[in-house]
Amino acid sequence: MKLVTPEQMREMDRRTIEDVGLPGMLLMERAALGAVRVALRTIEDAVGSRIAPASASRPRSIGILCGGGNNGGDGFAMARLLAEHHYTPAIVLLSPAASLPPDAALNLQIAQTLGLELHDLSAVAPEDIHARLEQIRDAHLLKGDLVAWCDALLGTGLDRAPQGRYAQAVAFLNAEYARDYPRIIAVDIPTGLNAATGQVLGEAVQAHATATFGCAKIGQMLYPGRALCGALEVVEIGIPPTIADQVGYAGCALNAGWAKHRIAPRPRDTHKGLSGKVLLLAGSEDTTGAALLAARGALRSGAGLLTVGTHADVIPRIAQAIPDAMATRMLAHVPDGNCEERLRERSEMLDAIGIGPGIGTSDGSMQQLNALLDSEAPYVVIDADALTVLAKASDYEHVRAFSLPDPAGQPRVVLTPHPAEMARLSRCRMSDILAAPVQKAQELAQITGAIVVLKLASTIVAAPDGELAFNQSGGPGMATGGTGDVLTGVITARLAETHATGAATRIFDVVCLAVYAHGLAGERAAAELGVRGMSAADLALQLPRVWKDLE
Numbered sequence: 001m002k003l004v005t006p007e008q009m010r011e012m013d014r015r016t017i018e019d020v021g022l023p024g025m026l027l028m029e030r031a032a033l034g035a036v037r038v039a040l041r042t043i044e045d046a047v048g049s050r051i052a053p054a055s056a057s058r059p060r061s062i063g064i065l066c067g068g069g070n071n072g073g074d075g076f077a078m079a080r081l082l083a084e085h086h087y088t089p090a091i092v093l094l095s096p097a098a099s100l101p102p103d104a105a106l107n108l109q110i111a112q113t114l115g116l117e118l119h120d121l122s123a124v125a126p127e128d129i130h131a132r133l134e135q136i137r138d139a140h141l142l143k144g145d146l147v148a149w150c151d152a153l154l155g156t157g158l159d160r161a162p163q164g165r166y167a168q169a170v171a172f173l174n175a176e177y178a179r180d181y182p183r184i185i186a187v188d189i190p191t192g193l194n195a196a197t198g199q200v201l202g203e204a205v206q207a208h209a210t211a212t213f214g215c216a217k218i219g220q221m222l223y224p225g226r227a228l229c230g231a232l233e234v235v236e237i238g239i240p241p242t243i244a245d246q247v248g249y250a251g252c253a254l255n256a257g258w259a260k261h262r263i264a265p266r267p268r269d270t271h272k273g274l275s276g277k278v279l280l281l282a283g284s285e286d287t288t289g290a291a292l293l294a295a296r297g298a299l300r301s302g303a304g305l306l307t308v309g310t311h312a313d314v315i316p317r318i319a320q321a322i323p324d325a326m327a328t329r330m331l332a333h334v335p336d337g338n339c340e341e342r343l344r345e346r347s348e349m350l351d352a353i354g355i356g357p358g359i360g361t362s363d364g365s366m367q368q369l370n371a372l373l374d375s376e377a378p379y380v381v382i383d384a385d386a387l388t389v390l391a392k393a394s395d396y397e398h399v400r401a402f403s404l405p406d407p408a409g410q411p412r413v414v415l416t417p418h419p420a421e422m423a424r425l426s427r428c429r430m431s432d433i434l435a436a437p438v439q440k441a442q443e444l445a446q447i448t449g450a451i452v453v454l455k456l457a458s459t460i461v462a463a464p465d466g467e468l469a470f471n472q473s474g475g476p477g478m479a480t481g482g483t484g485d486v487l488t489g490v491i492t493a494r495l496a497e498t499h500a501t502g503a504a505t506r507i508f509d510v511v512c513l514a515v516y517a518h519g520l521a522g523e524r525a526a527a528e529l530g531v532r533g534m535s536a537a538d539l540a541l542q543l544p545r546v547w548k549d550l551e
């Protein structure tokens with residue numbers, strides 16, 4: 001699923017209308033048709049919760065709150081189309097009809113000509129809006145049943161927090177959502193949601209479903225926006241693909257459609273060398289678990305040969321817990337030439353190296369990270385303590401220098417920070433990261449030349465050239481210690497196999513698939529064990545099934 005910014009969507013609309021010559025009314029009609037389809041399905045899906053859809057013998061009402069822009073225009077058109085399906089639409093107008101843009105004005109005029117029910121609240125005092133909307137609702141509840149509200153207040157034109165009448169209408173819709181009876185359908189985007197950032201301006205509508213037009217917007221991928229949309233459906237409105245490609249996209253969503261056919265079955269005549277030689281620099285005395293989890297992530301994601309490079313005391317514990325892996329001394333708390341030497345010797349023979357889970361932030365870790373960035377390792381994943389160590393460095397020249405020499409011009413380093421690590425790397429507060437995660441991830445990718453995986457509930461993958469992806473898999477069960485360690489192993493193993501086989505796959509896509517698969521494993525573990533019962537180890541155990549399904 002391709003994603004756009006609100007500006008890109010407006011530009012696609014504009015070019016389609018002005019350059020191609022498709023009338024705006026036609027786009028609006030298709031938008032309204034799609035939104036009606038989503039509304040009807042949402043109502044039908046809710047039948048179990050006492051809601052009965054309309055039929056010739058069973059009239060039902062739908063309230064449609066319309067604002068003063070083209071989003072409101074979609075709402076007027078929807079009213080006309082809903083009437084075809086035996087619903088009684090009740091249009092509520094919040095802005096003066098005289099200032100509507102042309103297509104919206106025409107759709108309002110048609111609705112009026114058809115005699116559809118219209119409540120003009122554009123001159124009602126804001127403090128009275130709530131009561132007026134309740135009156136409209138109650139009148140319809142007496143006549144039949146009001147089964148849904150459509151939010152056609154504001155769409156991608158939102159440029160400030162809803163205030164006055166709009167704010168009251170948003171609050172009313174949220175009170176209706178809380179009653180858990182009528183379905184709330186957002187037209188294009190829930191009002192109050194910033195389509196670029198996923199942040200709320202003032203208060204935003206909580207919808208059961210959102211019909212979004214043309215392309216999904218970035219703000220619908222990121223929380224809280226993602227949750228406010230409810231079930232999100234993209235409605236084609238007639239933007240020609242050539243126009244969309246000319247305008248360009250802001251990124252893509254990592255979902256089932258994206259992941260299909262991204263991983264080929266292994267050839268029968270392969271051998272372990274071709275599956276990828278992985279080294280994970282992980283674990284210390286108190287954090288052996290981090291190394292074990294990363295190792296499980298790698299072994300369950302296709303690693304051909306896995307070595308865990310760790311502190312001396314940890315080696316027997318790794319060997320006992322995971323006999324499939326080799327363990328060797330490669331970490332020390334104080335700088336140790338032997339560890340560096342071993343790393344240097346091996347790096348060339350490896351396909352990918354992951355560093356960080358549980359290694360500690362001592363000078364020894366710093367030294368080993370520097371040695372790694374001086375090595376010949378094809379790909380390096382930097383996570384956890386190694387990120388904290390990296391953040392202590394004055395600049396990211398080291399990472400940049402390492403990232404540059406790839407013959408195909410692809411990044412060789414992957415950074416996998418969670419928001420706290422990201423704040424350290426970006427030298428700002430965590431609140432700054434959470435307020436602008438996309439921008440921060442892009443900036444760090446550009447500064448370092450690395451692929452940045454900013455781990456959130458909607459993880460963002462950012463490439464140095466500005467490419468973006470937003471992960472849609474995963475869930476709250478993954479909010480438990482160690483799931484990030486597993487991810488390090490997964491990404492490292494996938495990079496290793498790609499390097500070993502010499503596959504022409506883009507590194508960015510390899511990282512994205514690893515992130516997506518890791519989230520799916522989290523979903524599967526939660527489905528089996530519940531979000532509170534599952535652990536990071538359970539997630540790792542689900543990885544084989546996820547890869548099997550993806551193949």
Ligand SMILES: NC(=O)C1=CN([C@@H]2O[C@H](COP(=O)(O)OP(=O)(O)OC[C@H]3O[C@@H](n4cnc5c(N)ncnc54)[C@H](O)[C@@H]3O)[C@@H](O)[C@H]2O)[C@@H](O)CC1
Nearest residue numbers: 013027028069070071154155156157158159160161162188
């Ligand atoms: N021809 C097109 O461009 C199409 C537009 N479509 C619909 O049109 C929408 C975009 O239309 P518009 O650009 O008219 O934008 P909106 O309908 O989102 O509203 C824009 C108007 O509301 C004002 N506004 C912004 N924030 C406000 C606030 N907080 N309180 C009060 N007023 C506020 C703006 O100043 C502007 O006048 C899309 O979301 C989509 O629903 C669809 O019909 C498809 C085709």
Ligand SMILES: Nc1ncnc2c1ncn2[C@@H]1O[C@H](COP(=O)(O)OP(=O)(O)O)[C@@H](O)[C@H]1O
Nearest residue numbers: 418456457474475476478479481482483484485
């Ligand atoms: N609510 C959530 N929804 C989806 N994924 C989540 C959620 N919470 C956490 N995750 C994922 O779980 C992982 C946590 O990683 P991290 O914070 O590094 O944990 P740790 O350091 O304990 O291993 C990340 O991949 C993150 O995207």
Ligand SMILES: [K+]
Nearest residue numbers: 151154189191
């Ligand atoms: K809306």
